[in-house]
Ligand SMILES: NC(=O)C1=CN([C@@H]2O[C@H](COP(=O)(O)OP(=O)(O)OC[C@H]3O[C@@H](n4cnc5c(N)ncnc54)[C@H](O)[C@@H]3O)[C@@H](O)[C@H]2O)C=CC1
């Protein structure tokens with residue numbers, strides 16, 4: 260039995276995680292904490308793993324606190340940078356028995372879409388990303404789109420491919436979107452949506468579209484539970500659920 264704490268337990272994702280942990284025969288929910296609660300309560304309750312679905316401004320401090328408390332971390336919250344990930348990696352070296360999984364997306368379809376996009380990237384002249392989310396989301400572009408763009412950019416750089424062609428010289432309103440590692444990313448916020456992403460890859464006369472849709476937050480739960488079960492045996496930092504999957 261793995262003892263689990265949930266941080267952000269009253270939120271859209273956290274409340275689903277509470278239900279998923281309660282429904283798993285091999286997991287026991289020992290703490291459901293939200294804004295204003297003392298994170299040390301997770302340790303007092305005996306948590307081995309804490310799942311963090313909070314807010315970008317809180318998640319890094321939560322993870323450092325969990326490491327200090329001797330608790331493995333499974334993190335879905337967005338807002339991570341190269342620098343903040345490095346700080347966690349460094350901190351984990353002081354506690355070699357602990358693991359942390361930080362994953363921009365726990366939906367298996369989204370994990371595969373990120374992998375497929377990176378695999379396809381070198382074969383297309385042009386690539387752009389459109390991410391589409393519910394309008395209550397506080398950050399843009401999404402963590403998933405950022406990670407997807409980084410994977411695509413790394414694959415193109417490794418293959419010696421230059422930037423996607425683009426003749427735009429006049430864009431006073433930012434219509435070409437954000438640019439992450441040279442990849443344009445467009446963010447849509449629309450009532451009715453949950454979490455969606457399209458990667459558009461173009462060549463003369465052809466287009467490949469890789470699309471992933473989460474219509475319901477239950478789509479993230481198998482990945483979260485996989486992370487909880489695996490993190491206890493995988494010390495150090497893992498970025499992306501694909502690190503725990505046989506891909
Ligand atoms: N990796 C993935 O698969 C997914 C990641 N996300 C990300 O998860 C995060 C949360 O998303 P939602 O659940 O939609 O947000 P939400 O706003 O519904 O929930 C966040 C919860 O965290 C609580 N909170 C804020 N600061 C806290 C702190 N210091 N300690 C404990 N709780 C705190 C809030 O009170 C709230 O209940 C976002 O960054 C989002 O992008 C969302 C869906 C899937």
Ligand SMILES: O=C(O)C1=N[C@H](C(=O)O)C[C@H](O)C1
Nearest residue numbers: 337363364396401402403454
């Ligand atoms: O806020 C959300 O809802 C989501 N956030 C994550 C992200 O920013 O990529 C994962 C998923 O897209 C849902």
